[in-house]
Amino acid sequence: MKAGICSIIWKERMDIFDVVATAARVGAEGIEVWGQPPHIPDAADLDHVAEIREAMEANGLAAPQYGSYASAGKAGFIADMKQALAITEKLGSPACRTWAGPGNSEDLDAEQWAATVADLKEACAMAADMSLLITLERHGGTATNTVWGCQRVIDEVDSPALKINYQVADTYTNIIAEEIRILSPHILNCHATNSRQTTEARTMTRLADGDIDWAILIGNLKAAGNDGFVEVEFVRRGNEEISLEETESELAADIAFLKECMG
Secondary structure (H helix, E strand, O other), X not given: OEEEEEHHHOHHHOOHHHHHHHHHHHOOOEEEEEOOOOOOOOOOOHHHXXXXXXXXXXXXXXXXXXXXXXXXXXXXXXXXXHHHHHHHHHHOOOEEEEEEOOOXXXXXXXXXXXXXXXXXXHHHHHHHHOOOEEEEEOOOOXXXXXHHHHHHHHHHHOOOOEEXXXXXXXXXXXXXXXHHHHHHHHEEEEEEOOEEEOOOOEEEOXXXXXXXXXXXXXXXXXXOOOOOEEEEOOOOEEOEOOOHHHHHHHHHHHHHHHHHHHO
């Protein structure tokens, strides 16, 4: 397993090439490039994408997946997917992260389910022709918001090119561990955040300090044979935005912790 980051950590606060340099300094092994401006200012500008790849390779960084916003079951998905897969290929990444469905699994009607599955079947065929994978974000507001939704999409699309990008939707380590057990044959990579509930509110913490025991979860992933990336998705401490300098030092702590857990 490897410790990576998502460039969305910085959103509009940092240029992608500065993100690459920062990732190398904190010891990350890969970057999931955020598929929005300013990191990808123009999805049709593959020369810019090639420059990102060159910068990452020069700094010894992999591209575990590309963070697209193509959403199956919504209008324009196939055109968005073609563009996203072109970027994925140009980045030298094995997978394109995308979204499944126009709403939560329990809220989709039969027509929405059928459209989502049909779109993903076509996307997986396109990806397979390019020797690429599709990873679905396990995320609220989509058909993969629950383990049941993930499993239904996987079963109905029925493609070896379809994987799950696991993201926690709960703060109880035992529940997350059970989800990982169920979904482990399909999990490619994971997004990692942590938080702690106080009497006042839930606040974001270092990965090592929150309510979720990432050491246990990484052990579960390793035991299931996962050798993908665990990517720090956000670096937030409390409820206030922190400076770029503090973001870098806190990210270095998160990366060091992930590597220690991976052993």
